[in-house]
Amino acid sequence: MPHQATFALSTTPRPTRWSPRRSASATRTAALGRPEESAAAYEAAVAKLPGGAQPQRFQLGRGWVDLALDAPEAARSRLEAAVPTGYRMGSTRISLWAQGWLARTQFALGAWPDAVETVQRAAVRLAESRIELVRPLVHWTGAQIHALRGDWETAEHHVNQAAADLHHYEVMVVPACLARAHVAEARGDYARVLEALSPVVQLPTRQSVDEPGFWPWPDVYANALVMTGRLEEADAFLTPHEELAARRGRRSTMALLGYARGRLTAARGDIDTAREAFEQALVHLEHLPLPYDRARVNFAYGQTLRRAGKRREADAALHNARDAYLTLGARTYVERCDRELQASGLRAGRPGPGPSRLTxxxxxxxxxxxxxxxxxxxxxxxxxxxxxxxxxxxxxxxxxxxxxxxxxxxxxxxxxxxxxxxxxxxxx
The missing domain is CATH 1.10.10.10 (Winged helix-like DNA-binding domain superfamily/Winged helix DNA-binding domain)
Structure with missing residues (x-):
């Protein structure tokens, strides 16, 4: 099977003025580095639709592009509209794609209970329809949320359900690998993160895989390289992704790559430059409704400051991360924040059982x-x-x-x- 495929290319044509071919072309344009052009194509098409109708296929494609363009709230609205199949000859296949991306959007916005519910509904429909192409996308979000909650058994179930290999389409391989990587990261097993993402690194076609905002894997991979001490590889990997994200102006991607850069710079002993990288990452996220991404940056920032002996600054960043993780229900990282805060010796919170004579x-x-x-x-x-x-x-x-x-x-x-x-x- 070819690797270069998008969800819009595998749908069944429907009798509507918004043709499947135009939908596929618009989404492909976005994935190949021209999402603004894609969005303009969608808007031009809307003006020509009778009575302002926006077919299911349109809502799905435009919602996916909105998510990539750092507009998750608009994406959620469009993707929710693409889920129903009971009217206007709705397609089950398109509905499942919409639910997969809706779950990702809900995750990004911090609506994790909604995301879990979306995954559960989609999983039932997948079992009935056996539309394999969508399976990894749907279960990816389930794996990540349950790992962050510390529900390892359910997380591993979703990882198994998401499984795909290099013989499958790219649109199956990437979310399958991300599901495994996110569970490994939640466990703190960074060697397994690298192993999980190695098939993505090996994909022969790169443009749509590496396009900022579509598949959020580069920051996970770069962070794992730093955490396993592979600093030169991390630097070589980060640089082209950072440059591309800056050219595209993708704020969320620049923020996540920025926290990986901050870790790397600190590991090389330059804490001042690392601080600048983290602060700039937080600036990129300042007006985006992405609580998990913000918590992720603050946690890495706090860890880095604590290691550098900047305990009071570390305390503030770690408490910001902890508050966000607690609100999200990310118990795995709340516990990590507690350990970091205890190690800093400042405002460590409720002490657990243990010998008081230890530092x-x-x-x-x-x-x-x-x-x-x-x-x-x-x-x-x-x-x-x-x-x-x-x-x-x-x-x-x-x-x-x-x-x-x-x-x-x-x-x-x-x-x-x-x-x-x-x-x-x-x-x-």
Missing amino acids: PQEQAVARLVASGATNKQTALELYISVKTVQYHLTHIYSKLGVRSRSELAACFREPSPTERPGPTALEP
Whole structure:
């Protein structure tokens, strides 16, 4: 099968003045780097439609373009209009595409319960219709939201349902890979993020895959390169994507690439330039209704500042991220923010069970190790080196009088009510 395909190319013609061929041409124009031209084509077509009618096919294509052009609220309205099939000879195929992109739009806007409901409805219709081409797109959003909520079993179910490989169409391969990558990222497994996105990197046709605003994978891949220490590769990868996003003026893409650039610059020891990258990323998002993207930038910014010893500044960024994640229901990252805040020693929030004699950084390391994390996983989670983890563990073992990870885990285990007659020597 050819890789170069868009959802509009695989729909069945309907007797309407808005022809399928024109719809396909308009959406293809957008994906090939001319979304404003595509939007103009849609608007010109509307003027010629009888009675202001806007066929289902039009609503889908224009909604997808609106999402890419950083207009998610307009996209949501159009995509919602493209979902019903009961009137005007609506197509189930187009409805499913609309639901797939509507779920992505709802996710971007922070309406996660709505997005989950959209995915559930679409999944039922997919099972009935067996329209395979749409399957990865629909389940991608389900995988990401449930991973961010910490519901790993449901997230993995959606990953399995989204599965595709290089023998499938590009429009199936990219969301299938993103589903796997987002779950791996939520777990803090950046090596698996790179593995999950490797088929996207290998796709022979690049223009529609790399076009800013359509498939949000470059920032995820770049961030994983930085987090696994592959700094030169990250730099080489980021530069052309940053230049293209700037030429297109895609603010959300520039923001997300900017936070990856901030991480990279900080990893090279230039905290001032890193700060500028993060601040500029937040400026790009300032007037966009994208709460998850803003939380993502703030979290990376806070981690970076904390590692650089800028604790008070880190505290502000991390609390901004935590508030947004809490509102969204992203429990996985709320817990990460709590660990970062505790490690900073400033306004750490409600203390959990654990030895009070440890420093905030030692407590953060101890809790992760006690939960079963390896030294490498702990280092990635806290954005410190493995040697620093080992250094802290030496002091932790000494202070607590333990000799193994299992004994450390016992120190941090939450006792049942029957086991808690009163405070113990290890409680704060």
